[in-house]
Amino acid sequence: MSTVVLDISAPQAAAARRRRRVRWTGLLYVAPAMLLVVVFFLLPLGMAIWMSLHAWPLIGTHRFIGLANYAAAWADLRFWNALKFTALYTVVVTVAIFAVAFPLALFVEHPRPLNGFYRTAFFLPVVVGFASASLLWSWLLDVDAGLFSPAAADLGLTDGKFNLLATFTPAFWSIIVMVVWKVAGFTMVIIMTGLQAIPTELHDAAKLDGARAFARFWWITLPLIRRTLALALILSVTGSVLAFDQFYIILRGGPRNQTLTAVYWIFNQSFVSFKLGYGAALSVVLLVILVVLSVVQLAVLRPAAGTR
Numbered sequence: 001m002s003t004v005v006l007d008i009s010a011p012q013a014a015a016a017r018r019r020r021r022v023r024w025t026g027l028l029y030v031a032p033a034m035l036l037v038v039v040f041f042l043l044p045l046g047m048a049i050w051m052s053l054h055a056w057p058l059i060g061t062h063r064f065i066g067l068a069n070y071a072a073a074w075a076d077l078r079f080w081n082a083l084k085f086t087a088l089y090t091v092v093v094t095v096a097i098f099a100v101a102f103p104l105a106l107f108v109e110h111p112r113p114l115n116g117f118y119r120t121a122f123f124l125p126v127v128v129g130f131a132s133a134s135l136l137w138s139w140l141l142d143v144d145a146g147l148f149s150p151a152a153a154d155l156g157l158t159d160g161k162f163n164l165l166a167t168f169t170p171a172f173w174s175i176i177v178m179v180v181w182k183v184a185g186f187t188m189v190i191i192m193t194g195l196q197a198i199p200t201e202l203h204d205a206a207k208l209d210g211a212r213a214f215a216r217f218w219w220i221t222l223p224l225i226r227r228t229l230a231l232a233l234i235l236s237v238t239g240s241v242l243a244f245d246q247f248y249i250i251l252r253g254g255p256r257n258q259t260l261t262a263v264y265w266i267f268n269q270s271f272v273s274f275k276l277g278y279g280a281a282l283s284v285v286l287l288v289i290l291v292v293l294s295v296v297q298l299a300v301l302r303p304a305a306g307t308r
Contacts, residue, residue, distance in 0.1 A: 057276070085258070089243060096179075098233075130182065202224075267279075
């Protein structure tokens with residue numbers, strides 16, 4: 001009686017070669033992106049951490065001082081005040097952006113006449129750079145040559161021309177309005193994308209069951225766009241924490257240094273006082289704060305188990 005021996009080593013070796021080929025092909029495709037991340041993020045991050053451990057003047061030799069820059073940051077009242085103002089600005093502007101972007105997304109989600117025009121008009125300010133938008137609003141807010149103050153005086157809304165940038169409250173809300181005008185269209189597009197991904201059958205079934213509009217919005221729309229809202233929220237919070245252009249171009253930190261943001265103070269220490277090591281330490285601290293905020297937001301907005 002003869003025995004048949006099956007040689008399965010050859011197919012297994014071929015399968016292993018295919019897996020390796022697929023793996024290396026995938027790595028080849030992602031290599032350009034990985035190179036960009038290494039060159040433009042990891043290397044600068046490592047350099048910033050290294051600089052933060054040194055007294056690093058603009059001219060002259062640097063000197064290793066360990067964690068002294070971080071100790072100085074802990075005792076820097078101006079930096080803490082800048083962080084407090086940045087937190088206030090982030091909360092207010094994020095709420096304002098979503099308060100405008102969410103209704104706009106609901107408005108342009110469904111097909112209607114001139115819907116393409118509405119979407120383009122709402123999104124158009126996004127394509128304007130922040131520096132250009134800040135220069136435009138700097139002119140609009142000018143007390144003499146601008147638009148708002150002379151127009152309010154001509155309409156009798158104010159007793160003569162009124163400088164919106166002279167005191168904190170009107171200056172702060174002027175920046176809020178400018179940023180909402182500039183950014184709300186971008187957040188609108190993100191939310192609209194999430195809304196359009198919801199199957200219409202779910203809303204139709206809820207209507208047949210007698211669910212009203214608010215109930216459908218609360219129990220269907222909101223749970224299914226939590227990931228989209230998380231993305232929009234993280235982008236909005238990150239951009240607000242890193243706010244610089246509008247405060248530098250329009251307000252220059254005024255009035256009376258009341259609108260100094262964290263990034264503005266880092267810029268001041270790095271490129272005005274030329275304390276590059278200390279500025280790098282402040283940057284690392286701000287990066288840690290951003291990472292913590294992002295992790296907290298993802299944890300809060302993570303979909304519950306069983307939801308998509």
